[in-house]
Amino acid sequence: MKIAVLTKAIPSYESSIRVDSSGSWIDESVVNFVVNESDSYALEEALQIKEQLNDDTEVVVVIMGNENNTSKVLKDGLAKGADRGIFINNDNIDTDPLSIAKLFSENLKEESFDLIFSGLQSDDLGSGQTGVLIGELLDMSTATLGIETKMEDGKIKVKRELESGWFQWVTLPFPASISIQSGINEPRYPSLKGIMGAKRKDVKSLHANSLGDNKQKFIELFLPKTEKVTEKIEGDVDSVVARMLDILKNTLKVI
């Protein structure tokens, strides 16, 4: 079985996110890029399937973007145990999910993956569409928000998370593209041996030829306006706590 795991390098939670001078993207020079959270769960799920099957199953970590932002995330995926990598070099900033999915599909189609795992959404653009779009473009069956997977009779069973604490099992034939919800497993850390071994693993470099057919685009990026009148409470701990107590007791009367 061949399993692709789509990973994305996104700004870390701690990074300062500022709009750049173009007004339509962020200033990347002050940003630390890390793996998108749900993608690391997707990789772990693929590695666990490989270990369970214990056959010649191959896990391929796939990443698109520019080399600076992505190389550490790709190396980390290999160090955790992916067998090889595919790097799709793309210096453009694509924000149209369908264009992004087409770039992936065109570069991945000849690999004929049996399974494509992705995180349920990226914490930067947050469209939550890529895995499903690629599934449709490559004529695969699809499921989203997977919270458990099982291999069964040549198919994959996925426990889908629904809203408000409801779930549903869905069984998909291969090939299948499945997006993974965070929390599904415990992502491993790379071992020292893994880190050393990653250097010898094969990474195929491809180039994304931008399609120039973006059907949706960002025309402006901005700081959200505060809807509420917010009282800021800051300063030394004692005065902060005193003000909080005052609000709880006298304004809100909740204690």
Add this chain to the structure above:
Amino acid sequence: MILVVLENQRGNIHAFSQEAVVAGQQLSDKLGLDLSILCLGENASSLRDQASDYKANNLILAQHDLINAYSADGYSKVLSNVISELSPKYVLMGHSYMVRDFLPRVSAKLDIPFVSDIISVDYDNDSPIFSRQVFNAKLATKVKATSDTVLLSFQSAAFSSDDMQIGGSESQSDFSVNLEASDIKSESEAEFQESASGVDLTTAELIVSVGRGIESQDNLPLVESLASAMNAEIASSRPVVDMGWLPGYRQVGSSGQAVSPKLYLSVGISGAIQHVVGMKGSKTIMAINKDEDAPIFEIADYAVIGDLMEIVPKLTEALQK
């Protein structure tokens, strides 16, 4: 034409769908386009009855044995056929988990854009511009879509079902669905709930909610003591549950419970969209976070900027006096 697609949620029109109808009515008024409402698949005829008051030009029923239960294969195929036949300018749905599961398939099948999780609509002359949150709600973006048909999904509460225009639909019609068993590749089982054990946070008056800022399970007693001193329920954002530090039934957000307490005191929660949709209905929001730019502060009434490890124990101590 504007087409709004209704979603069934265990027998009723999904709350997000009602909001999508309101969005559709407003878009229809603004652009001078007819509004059609589609009752698709699961429980469709009951949805049509429930929607009979909604003001619209046409109420459409699309039923077939093969889509009596939801599947991404079936729904994406049928909705694609409806769109190809009716050529709506905009197709609107709520940004539910079902929509995430199948609407991108329609986008890829028909090669049309899907602008997802929209929080508001503005107009540039007569051309709608859609706002979305990006970078975990730290920024927002305005999106313009160019295509004969555009798919849209709206974040919960982007529109209010209180603004529903009623008066019923001028006409009703049936869409004849062509679907074959071979179109459905996946097999879905019945929806189920995990053991009902746990806590109903939806009726809690006071909630102290903890996020990844707590850093380690060892620090959790700090927040538990605070909750107990306030006589509040303890809740959390998703990462805390994912790490196994608190059980799933404590989770607030799109995959957890939606709460509206008198006071929501959030501790070390950054305010990702998935969390905020579950708590923005709180009467008062007080948030403690050391990052002044944390998106939670945008919806907070009280923004406490500081280190929770220092503030929480002192607040607890003061409350216990």
